[in-house]
Amino acid sequence: MDGGRAGERVRAAIRVEGTVQGVGFRPFVYGLATRLGLDGLVGNDERGVFIEVEGASALVGEFTAALRDGAPPLAAVERVAAVPVPVTGRSGFAVVPSPPGGRRRALVAPDAATCADCLREMDDPADRRYGYPFVNCTNCGPRFTIVTDLPYDRPNTTMAGFAMCGDCEREYRDPADRRFHAQPVCCPACGPRLRLLGPDGREPAPPPAGLPGPPGRDCSPPPPSTTAPGGAVPGRSFPGRATSDGAVLDAAAALLRAGAVVAVKGLGGYHLAAVAACGPAVAALRARKRREDKPFAVMAADPEAARRLCEVDEAAERLLTGAARPIVLLRRRPGARLAPRVAPGDRWLGVMLPYTPLHHLLLRRVGEPIVLTSGNLGDEPIARDDGEAVARLGGVADAFLAHDRPIRARADDSVVRVLRGGPLPIRRSRGYAPRPLPLPRPAPRPVLACGAELKHTFCLARGGQAFVSPHVGDLENHETFRSFTEGVAHLRRLLGITPRLVAHDLHPEYLSTKYALALEGVDRTGVQHHHAHVASCLADNGVAGPVIGVAFDGLGYGADGTLWGGEFLVAGLAGFERAGHLAAVPMPGGAAAVRQPWRMAAAHLDAAYAGDVPGDLAVVRRNTGRWEAVVALARRGVNAPLTSSAGRLFDAVAALAGVRDVITYEGQAAAGLERLADEDEMDGYGCRLAGGVPFTVPGAELVRAAAEDLRAGAAPGTVAARFHNGLAAAVAAGCERLREARGLGTVALSGGVFQNVLLLERTVALLEERGFAVLTHRRVPPGDGGISLGQAAVAAARDRLG
Template sequence: MVSVAYDGDEKTIVRRRFLISGIVQGVGFRPFVFRLACELGLSGWVRNIPAGVEMEVQGTAGALDAFQHAQAHDLPPLAVVTSSVVEDIPSIPERGFTILPSADGEKNIQVAPDSALCGDCLRELFDPADRRYRYPFITCTNCGPRYSIITAIPYDRPRTTMAGFPLCPDCQREYDDPLDRRFHAQPIACPACGPRLRLLDGAAEPVAERDDALTRAVELLRAGQILAVKGIGGYHLAVDACNPEAVRRLRERKKRDEKPFAVMAADLATARRLVVLENMEERLLTGPESPIVIARKAQNCPVSPLVAPANGWLGLMLPYAPIHHLLMRDHFQALVMTSGNVSDEPVAFEDNDALKRLSAIADYFLVHDRPIHIRSDDSVMRVFQGKPLFYRRARGYAPRAVRLPFKMPPLLAVGAELKGAVCLVQGEQAFLSQHIGDLQNSSTCDSFRHTIRHLSGILEITPQIVACDLHPDYLSSVHAAESGLPLTKVQHHHAHLAACMAENGLDGAVIGIIFDGTGLGTDGTIWGGEFLVGGYDGFRRAGNFLPVPLAGGDTAVREPWRMALAWLYRSLGKDAFDLDHPVARHLSDTEKGIFAAMLERGINAPLTSSCGRLFDAAAAVLDVRQAVSYDGQAAIELEALAEGAGVSGTYSFGIADGEPLVIDFTSLFTDLLADHAAGADTAAMAYRFHATVARAAVEACVRIAGQSGLDRVVLSGGVFQNRLLTEMVYTGLLDQGLQIFTHRLVPPNDGGIALGQAAIAGWQRGC
């Protein structure tokens, strides 16, 4: 904002023009301006333009200063201002303040994410005197669906999935009144003119409608039935979270053996009984984005242990759609609300597809006739260093822009293969899509292509460049290569480094500690425990974990004992197969011979420096997990075990000087076996393993900082979702006087990698 000086005469009439960019359309910004101007006795006008909002405001200098202050500090809940240009212009004879029709001009389109039900609508929802009492689609300018229902731009009702619901006279009056909080709220409706609920059985036959559907749905959930519930961005599968048998049936039918389920608590007071909440966690839970927040389970938590087995944490959210509040209030402490899909498939969002794909899981379907245009999973976060850290960025945040430190041409970055998300860029704005999923089946690939078409359409971005991962076989890379656009291939871990730089507004060169599971390196091996030096223009590999064989290739990702065997073979040679330890006990004599030959000769055993696989190996040696049923399970359970240790100390490791430095954990595994043989506490061993990896990372980084003269360090990669390890590395680097930058706006895992690809491609194309 510009501070306008005046000579102290409060009666002096001045006029100012404002050009506001950001998320300022469809979020109540114009009526906010209208009401504010009327309250302050100002004249002028406001209108939407393609770049945002334009207005001319006239009055006393003091009143205009108050107007500017309110704009900066009292915005509507869903509005986000990214730039504001203010200039003095000549005053004119004028009375009153008006909202003008939209105008043409240069475009700077930003789309509001879907938002949780606001407090005003929640009060009306349960007010018997209100005409929207118990109406499951109550909304206003300050809340409700946005991104998930937009079919085209400009954003108005005919270009949303509400087009098939003409407004009744009462809703039309609200829609047309600038003083009403439903002024130009495109999703508004009421029982007379809006969408309706239906309850269907597993054969898609009607059971009940409207409020009767809700009443019956509550009865079914209480009886332990599984319901598919259509929400804002897709379907959830719901059961009573305190009913172990219902949770067990859901796991069995969904084919999700052990991966934690998300839980929805009835309200904040109930959430406090389920988990231990810090201030930031409560702020996230109650914000308009309403993400899933990973918080520590409370003592005597009534949620079934089957919801998050072998895990001291619970992924928790609060009701964010009216239908959630109606299902839960006075009925349940908590419901499992997990994505409506079979494991590894995208969440169902179209009714016919949901009825087909979920019929083998759900006993009943609670559906409605408001179409969802674009699917969007729930966002998932946890708190680190008092600030939010994304695990999955989707509903509530996508497609909110990330401001880049430099301008770029229109381009598309397609991400990697796991935790897919795409990024569209224009100028200084990078628009990261919602989480798409793992691009390993046709339905997820269809969702990937649909997301690109939809997002580029509503943002009106026509890419001139496309960026992808260095791995040629990723389906995202294949799509990029087939696009016909100039192609920039970006090494996986370089993209992680650049993503963290971009969201922190960094330029120049930094040190990147990039710890993740898998990424193709420039030497053709599989990287994942990397220390890079560089920036958007390029990088060098300054250090890495010692590469060891990935015994059995990709199979080793699902069977951690294979990585343990590789490390033990390196530590002990053939004795690794003869000594008594958990991994050897897992194998028959025949299998021992096969794997000895595999490791000796390098058969189907590509080299990897992966940090993720290092954690897998430790989990197997400690007999925490020999095989996994979901990505990262071994590391998650190893971390959970370590958190309860209450010890100190580290194991041994080595760092070999050179270009690059090589961090060798061979002796670490010898120490682990010795402790195991001596009967040491497994939790203490798990803790010392974490402390050893962290100490090695800090020592290697300090050496690289000394050699390079750099003191800025970025931390990225999926392993930095591990709270304990991240805390140890972060604290250790700070103690060495280094500047540390972590992710806050995008996930450290592959869900944020498209942002890094985009930044590198834009920079290297000369922008």
Template sequence: MSPVRLAIRVSGVVQGVGYRPFVHALATRLGLAGHVGNDASGVFIEVEGVDEAVDVFVAGLRSEAPPLAVVESVRSASLAVEGEPGFRIVPSPAGGTADTLISADSTTCADCLRELWDPADRRYRYPFINCTHCGPRFTIVRGVPYDRPLTTMAGFALCAECAAEYADPADRRFHAQPVCCPACGPRLFLDGVADPLASTVEFLAAGKIVAIKGLGGYHLAVDAGSDDAAALLRSRKHREDKPFAIMVPDLAAARTLCTVDDVAASMLTSRRRPIVLLPRLPDAAVAPAVSPGNRRLGLMLPYTPLHHLLLADLGRPIVLTSANISDEPIVYRDDEVTRLSGIADAILSHDRPIHMRTDDSVVRPFRGREQVQRRSRGYVPEPLGVPFTGQVLACGAELKNTFCLAKGGHAFLSHHIGDLENYETLRSFVDGIEHFRRLFDIHPGVVAHDLHPEYLSTKYALELPDVEQVSVQHHHAHIASCLADNGAEGPVLGVAFDGTGYGPDGTIWGGEFLLADYFGFSRLGHLEPVPMPGGAAAIRSPWRMALAYLGSDAPSSLVSRHVTWSAVSSMAHAGVNSPLTSSAGRLFDAVASVVGLRDVINYEGQAAIELEQIADLAEPGAYPVRVVDGDPVRVFGVDLVRAAAADSARAGVVSARFHRGLADAVVRACSLLRERTSVGVVALSGGVFQNCLFSDLVVTGLEASGFTVLTHSRVPTNDGGVSLGQAVIAGVSLRS
């Protein structure tokens, strides 16, 4: 056995996850010498010892890595043997190109929870307990390498005991950057009271609204069992109907409210701790105002020590919703918390700054796996692999906006930004892009954007100097996003169903059948277009879409509900302010209005969501739909609306028959296009496929017809995934 020395470079998510302490422990166990350190590119190692031990060491860099680490590559090169003693962690050098990856924030680990509840531990009931395996990451990082001076913990000097833990290779907090304790770390504040946590519990128990500072911003909390408190929160927050998320103390409590199978349980208890949408139990002890008329609840488990303490002391679930007014972004800076003064009765804050605001993520189980609907805290900024290496910025859509920056085969899809409809959200969008560019050292020469000229994301892209601008059709981006989510390149038959997308022909698309890959698309079919009476007003008023589909054939019960029916009908007939649309979302709206479910909406997609919620599958039947072969293939949604209007069955049965009929039409259209193209793979994308019932019917029907079906899992099927599709379409053009 002869001594060897290697220079090793480890890349991936290897900073802020306890990787250097792990390397130190592994080398010490094997009797090896050398050093390990962080730099802007990841982790660098020099290791020296007998060749067999070095081989075991190199293999262990992957196989024994810490739980939060994601090792993408381990590269090594031979060096001259130096004969140095011992193994050290060395300081991080300044400068260099930032190629390292940053870990997402992670829920409190089991070891820290044991200490949190141990009266003999010095961190007993300390709301900011953390270690190398858990705690804040992305939300506190200001730059790389990931060291304490480049986090928002820089202002908290370590006490002697924490410093000793930080320096001890045998300690779980060895080089844990956010390490702290009650003597040296952040503290809670609530209106000058001596015990902020106890006062918060008292306020919640009394039906008050409390703003609570969390990992990525402030939340608004009330007792989930108090209808008065939840209704008051709705009134003050100007959120009429949209469901609130609920935090429960543990899995057992979740099972008293919802059906929780093994897949759902793994999602609830994962280190990411997202909001999980689950079937509500009939006797769930939740106030009606929390999630009115909804068959599902959005549940999450505590993911910070503060949450664990709060839920344990209160002893019951709480509503925990983003602290904002209407559609503004979540409040995260202490100097802007005054914006909540008209909503919250009290504010529980702390003095650890949040560098990047981040909403809670939202997921659901779908056909045995997790499907992300809002990708944010716990997932961001972990990268997605893409089939190009160039540097690209994609600016996303207008609603549910995310942006995406890419380089070196990694796509960094941003946290949820929201709807770009006000200055605060636009500022969050711009600030987020600048932070990601600095954090990952990306200088894009290509910027992708939506075709719609009035989207604020498009205007931002077009104003950037010295870049190549690539316009990407909205539904092409949806399908490309689904391809990237599945690691596929196409071509596929893409079914892109959503509410709105700018069409190159000047109409509003949204019910599209495309032949697509990253390099281009052809529109092979679509829902037959109808007018949108009043343009954007039809999005807010589903009855206008019922009018567009039914015209003079509308039932009197529908016409009589609207005094302006005649005037709007004349406007639509004359084509005045009534652009044509093939939108599947507007088709769902029309049926929701026909069955008397929803004539006016208070949030995006409300009519379609409620139509799915009432579907009663107990009775069979599907409405017939014309699918006309041609160039393009045309699917006549009007058949569904007329059938729904003529059906005397209960609304729930009508909903089920509509869903089945449209799903059958999708399968028949894809079958026609397979005969024409010989393509047997279908990619499903767009906000309509957030509908579990419709998605399941479509996937089941397509698979029964011999198709391979691609659906979203890691990336939202709604507009939150559009920026990834834009990035890949623009990026692959660089390699061609």
């Protein structure tokens, strides 16, 4: 604060906005003020944190500067505003209650992994929280998933039903304590407790003996440690609590070691767990969950255990051990002790570390890594409520490791890859959402962006801030759609946002579009799918454009009513020009061509060879009995919509190279082609652009080159790599043409195809060699999980222009 002599006594009213509730900000302010000998007060309200501070002018200035520079690790300070007010002369510094009412502008913090201080207490036999599965403090623990309303005070969380004991109350009231105003504070005497239930949701759970899939040659976990921290404490117990929680964990671990599938209640919902090295247990989990091939994520106890499974470099370890604790996709080590069905045929593995005390304690008892996959079936949302979990997962889990702290908001695990030493988000959810993201252009009116269909998120925007929801799932069933609508209502209430402008995809059959069109009392704006992808990348990087936007994905509804997916756009936030695209080919059978990549191979090969496809290609021989009928379908254009999709081009080459003819989950063939590629191969197939601007990229040339290579005996891994390199070169060539025509030197790469790190890295390298500035995703996924942010950014920019 400026003004006044250094020793002159002044008083300032300070407003701090951002993510400053539930992150230890008031205790930090109290400690800072008392350390500097300042008087005043601090409190939470609907906008954030309010402070009045009084003392020597220089010390008040030092205090104000430290609010941003020295904030707690989980805080995100966005604005500090100070104004002088009359000096009162009152001594002392106090934390005051939150006032009711007012327009809400406070932000909700994401959930955070258990901090080192809490783990030390949990492992200390002399500590009253020894072995307690719900230890937390102002620096860690549940946040977004337990908040029911704002301001962030205990009555507005799902901890409201747990009355603090005397010891916890003293910590909560003591400004010098790490748990000062930590809303989820609890201990074995007063907090949540564990229960182990049978598959019908009733106690007790079945004994380990006689479970299907007992340990055998391929499932021989080591015995649990008898000295693992967190068990019963000899000579020291807390009646009915600590010892019983330890016994529940012992029993759950015994079930897992015996080959059981256990549903575990986490922060944002239930997971399904099995010992990762136990073949029968993993196979049983796959069969019951009806998840034939999609890889499972694995939880390892610590970084050292993760290194025994995968290659973990410094960047990966930073992500694994950060407060968000996402699943990190890592290269699997040869010979890693895992059941074959954990990630069938995949040289990458999704690994995460424990992020709650319960997970730490369970992993120690089991003694080795466990599969930990979302507690759902198919594309349903993750199960949240106990009754819901039993109803939906009772046929999957042999037991339920439950607890009595309710979950208010679903939040599935986040997933990231490592790109050039930083994160490339694949799924943004627990640990990240709903932390706000800045908009390149502020929204004049509040915005709701309804997202796409697959990998769905929604976004609320106000002023310069965008709040992207946690991952919802695929909006293809009633349960997921209901989770979406409930999530919108909850986040609207928490943030105090009433949308006046609603953004939606152009596809008329998306449930998110139908939801937007059914809303009353709002203005609406349709945003083309690939424009939203590029705008998402712009917003992710704080850029308004215009840029050359390359949006490669599976499918999106084009402005001309056809199916786009391999697009070169000249785009800013408010509008775009389609300046190039992959040459369109038919999708024989429509949606069937997505599920059966060999159909796309048939369409692309028919185009590449002008109807005279060599019969010696393996993909032709494998599908001889149905090949001609599918080709005829493509040629007639009956139930064979045209698409420029890069994802479908990947499918075609994947089938050609023998990766997959039929898939069991979205993107499987394309992901398999990336895994197959020989990363040492640097040659690429040529592909000449057709036309000026707009131009087309003839994917048929890449397909024919791949086919001829295979006919000549090239290894499939070589072919896969040369295809990647050739497509990257075609992107660079298209961008060079647009730079010459439009004078733009920045490229934004977006769309689900650019979750392929091999393609992304080689494309970025070629573009940078040619002098382009390249924007990639860092905070939201390049796939459809980032679409809602792009829609919000477009809506805000258009509203500004209007």
